[in-house]
Amino acid sequence: MTSAESGFRGIPGSAPTGTKQAAGRAGATLGSAARLRMAVPSVADRVAAELRLQLAEGLLLPGARLTESTLSEELGVSRNTVREAFAELAAERLVVRHPNRGVFVASLGPGDIHDVYTVRRFIEVSAIRGGGSPERVTAVRAAVEEGRAAAAAADDEALGSANQHFHGAIVALAESRRLNTIMAQVLAEMRLFFHKATVDAHFYRSYLDDNDKICKALEAGQLDRAGDLLLAYLDRSEEKQSAVHGD
Amino acid sequence: MTSAESGFRGIPGSAPTGTKQAAGRAGATLGSAARLRMAVPSVADRVAAELRLQLAEGLLLPGARLTESTLSEELGVSRNTVREAFAELAAERLVVRHPNRGVFVASLGPGDIHDVYTVRRFIEVSAIRGGGSPERVTAVRAAVEEGRAAAAAADDEALGSANQHFHGAIVALAESRRLNTIMAQVLAEMRLFFHKATVDAHFYRSYLDDNDKICKALEAGQLDRAGDLLLAYLDRSEEKQSAVHGD
DNA sequence: AATCCTTTGATTGTTCAACAATTCTTCGAT
DNA sequence: ATCGAAGAATTGTTGAACAATCAAAGGATT
Structure with a gap:
């Protein structure tokens, strides 16, 4: 009896919700209208x-x-x-x-924490230093507010989610499909590795003010300052996770 | 008859070359010696x-x-x-x-060139700005020399390969497994997308001096300068690829 | 009691055949 | 030329079977 055998929901046999995607024949009839399906x-x-x-x-x-x-x-x-x-x-x-x-x-293996944070430093800090469109910046702000609402509701899971949305929104400033995918995977890994720490409300609550400061600098166009604040945050977060997980 | 049907080599039935990897039971007996296999x-x-x-x-x-x-x-x-x-x-x-x-x-779809170069800018420039160990720096230099040798031998394919090794070595400065994997995938995509340009010797030959300058700055510890040179190179390279592929 | 070797059982990787579902192509009618 | 129906091609999935590999168990030896 492994933990793989606990608590599975069957795969629904009913029609699942679909997702819209543009489709077309790659390399052919690119001039024709792509049909949504x-x-x-x-x-x-x-x-x-x-x-x-x-x-x-x-x-x-x-x-x-x-x-x-x-x-x-x-x-x-x-x-x-x-x-x-x-x-x-x-x-x-x-x-x-x-x-x-x-x-x-x-x-988590040796060096995984440092590795994940290295990736995040390269991507997140570069993204915030490049700034983004007003829409993208608004999405970062929305994630900060989402975190505040979660904290006010004492909803720890939502607080962790909001923090991930915040960091995903930072990368999304770059409006790069590839970087968004890479970051989504890094975030999924982090949810898996750091789940225990996730439910520690204090862990993320202490970062709400940081996130707000980073966001304010971004909104004010002080991109170098935003990058420095974010870098400091990531370094601190890495230290904390290393302390929790004994890496 | 599609191009998928041309020129396939069968999958060898003989014993292929293996690759060494450390293996162990994840989550169990971590204290025991891992057996190589x-x-x-x-x-x-x-x-x-x-x-x-x-x-x-x-x-x-x-x-x-x-x-x-x-x-x-x-x-x-x-x-x-x-x-x-x-x-x-x-x-x-x-x-x-x-x-x-x-x-x-x-x-190549719309925006793919810019997307790939955005990823490269984030990763490569961050990596070179962080510098690396003497061994990693030596690997960057080796890739530059590899390019020079290929140019001297008028071997265009090797020249393209050396250039990719150069950029892979830059990311490897960070000694991050995840970033190395990401970069390997980006390079594979580029080989696929830009193959035609790859065989244009002039395309890469014009970058040999750039690569040397970038490497020299890296070796001298002038990391900001190395980053600026690399960034300028990437911007120029993106422009050229966009011109060739009409993105 | 500890270690080593052999046997057994469990699991993975692959193959094959079949079927359902989806999409594309072809053909005929308008 | 366009549309609709039929047929063909292909994908996605299933289940059974087998070969190969590895882990666990049991017995023999030290």
Whole structure:
């Protein structure tokens, strides 16, 4: 009985909500109007999404082993489909795949904390130093307010979410699809690694003022100051996480 | 007859070269010595590697459609295995997967050039501004010399490769596993998108002196100067690629 | 009691065949 | 030329089977 066997919701057989995406034949008839279509997520995508939820909520713990046949039975899907979902999650570094030995929920290894924060420093600080459109800056402000509302409601999970939205919004200043994807993955990893610290309300509450200061500097166009404040925050946050996780 | 059907080498049935990797049971017996083991690449990995080669060499052109059954027959593997290889390549953005409609070699879309260069600016410039160990700096210098040798030998492909090694080595200054992976993917995308320009010797030869100057500043510890030179290079390179590809 | 070797069981990776679903192409009618 | 229907092609999924690999268990040896 592994933790992979606890608390699974089956994959809904009903029609799931679709997502709009522009589609067209790559390399052909680019001049023709692209037709919008509703893409129904595949079963494998839905399995992956379900597992992502479980990971983000701490129901699947770092290091836990996920077995294809067990999940196949529990979710009522084919083993092959589970494999496809695993591949998705492995590409996002949420699970680690060891050939012939199995799939394990990703866990913090030596240097991982520093690595994640190095990526964040490169990306977030560069993004905020480049500034962004008024719309993008407004989104950063919205995330700060979201954090304040969560703190006022004593909702710790929402506080952690708002903090992630804040940092995602900073990267989004750059309006780069690739950077947004990279940052989303880094944030997903952090949710997985640092879940325990996430529910410590004090952890994020202490950063609300920091986030506000960073945002104010951004709004005022003081981009170097914003970058310095953000860098200081990231360094401090790394120290704290290292202290909590003994890296 | 699509370009996917041209020039495939079968997947070798003989024992392939393995790669060393440390393995252990995640989350368990972390105190025990990790045993080194030779991991035999799976067939899916080998299919993916083969396709990567074809992509990098321009044998599979942007926009070309890759069909599971065709590749399955040509490579002598199961269709399911081809699907697994496709998933790997899609995660690396080398192919684009449209649900129910097929897999296509990735191609340049609107804004892709700017996007790729934005990522590079964030990562490469941050990395060089952080400097690195003597060993890492030596690797940057080695890539510059590699470029000089390629130019002297009038080997255009090698010249392009050396330039990519140069930029990979810059990011490697940060000694971050995640950033190295991200950069490797960006470089793979660039090889795919810009292959035509790659074989234009003049394209990279004009950058040899730039690379040398950047490296000299790095070696002298003038990190801000190195960053400014690199930034100027990236901006100029983006302009040139945009001019060639009409983005 | 500790260590080593062999056997067994569990799991992964792959193949194959089949089917359902979706999309694209072709053909015929207007 | 356009539209609609039919057919073809392809993708996504399933389930069964088998080979290969690894981990666990059990027995033998020191």
